[in-house]
Amino acid sequence: MININGAGQTYRGKRGTVEALQDINLTVGRGEFLTLIGRSGCGKSTLLNMIAGLLKPTAGEITIDGTPVTGPRRDVAMVFQRPALLPWRSVEKNVMLPAEIFGWRKTDVRERADRLLELTGLTAFRKRLPHELSGGMQQRVSLCRALIQQPTVMLMDEPFSALDALTREELAVELQRIHLEMQTTIVFVTHSIPEAVLLADRVAVLSSRPGRLAELVEIEIPRPRTFGHNAHMEQVTAASARLHDLLLV
Structure with a gap:
C-alpha cells in the first residue's frame, strides 16, 4: 500500500543544513492503522507531509499502490491538529x-x-x-x-492534541470504531503512548534527529480497545512500557 524506501529529508538554509529524516524504510499495509511516535523534532510531521505529497523527499522514494508520490493525491486525505x-x-x-x-x-x-x-x-x-x-x-x-x-489513505497529524483529556479519549475511541467500519489505511502522528497503544496495529518509533526508524512495535491486543480497565490490561501495560523505554533511548 504505502512503501517508503530509503526516504530522507534535509533542509538547507542560510544558517546551514539540518537533516530531519534519514533512511526511512517502512511499508504500511492496506487497511492498517499505523501510529508514528517520537520525541519533538524527530521528523514525524515531516514524514507525514512527505507521504501526503506536500514535501518532496531529498533522498529515497515513497509510493502508494506502486505509484510514486510526486504531489497531493485525491485518494489521500489529511487531518491536522x-x-x-x-x-x-x-x-x-x-x-x-x-x-x-x-x-x-x-x-x-x-x-x-x-x-x-x-x-x-x-x-x-x-x-x-x-x-x-x-x-x-x-x-x-x-x-x-x-x-x-x-480516501484510500488518511494521514492524521496529532489531530486530538489541542483537546482536553476526556474529549481526546472519546475521539480516539470514536476513530477506532470508524476505522474498524471503513477499513481506511491510516497513518497517525501522536506524542501520546496510551493513544498509540489504543489505536495502532503497529507503532513506528522514530529516533531523535535525524529521525530514523528505531523500531516497529506490534500491538497485538484484541479490538475494540478502551482506555479504561479491561481484560487485556497486562498486554496494554507491556506495550506501553516498551514504547516508553524506546522513547527514552
Missing part, C-alpha cells in the same frame, strides 16, 4: 467542501455526508456554524470532511 473549518459555512457545508473543490455533483455525495454525520454523532448539528461547536465536535467535522472523499 486544528480543524481549519470555514467559519461562514455550516457543519454540513464544511463536510461537503471537497465535492465543490473536486467538481463532484453534490447529489452524488450527499448520502455519504449524511452517513458520516450520523456515524460521528453530528446529525443534529448539521446546520450549526463552527463557532457554535466544541473543539471536539469541530474535529469530528474535520474528520467527516476528510472521509467524504473516500
Whole structure:
C-alpha cells in the first residue's frame, strides 16, 4: 500500500543544513492503522507531509499502490491538529467542501455526508456554524470532511492534541470504531503512548534527529480497545512500557 524506501529529508538554509529524516524504510499495509511516535523534532510531521505529497523527499522514494508520490493525491486525505473549518459555512457545508473543490455533483455525495454525520454523532448539528461547536465536535467535522472523499489513505497529524483529556479519549475511541467500519489505511502522528497503544496495529518509533526508524512495535491486543480497565490490561501495560523505554533511548 504505502512503501517508503530509503526516504530522507534535509533542509538547507542560510544558517546551514539540518537533516530531519534519514533512511526511512517502512511499508504500511492496506487497511492498517499505523501510529508514528517520537520525541519533538524527530521528523514525524515531516514524514507525514512527505507521504501526503506536500514535501518532496531529498533522498529515497515513497509510493502508494506502486505509484510514486510526486504531489497531493485525491485518494489521500489529511487531518491536522486544528480543524481549519470555514467559519461562514455550516457543519454540513464544511463536510461537503471537497465535492465543490473536486467538481463532484453534490447529489452524488450527499448520502455519504449524511452517513458520516450520523456515524460521528453530528446529525443534529448539521446546520450549526463552527463557532457554535466544541473543539471536539469541530474535529469530528474535520474528520467527516476528510472521509467524504473516500480516501484510500488518511494521514492524521496529532489531530486530538489541542483537546482536553476526556474529549481526546472519546475521539480516539470514536476513530477506532470508524476505522474498524471503513477499513481506511491510516497513518497517525501522536506524542501520546496510551493513544498509540489504543489505536495502532503497529507503532513506528522514530529516533531523535535525524529521525530514523528505531523500531516497529506490534500491538497485538484484541479490538475494540478502551482506555479504561479491561481484560487485556497486562498486554496494554507491556506495550506501553516498551514504547516508553524506546522513547527514552
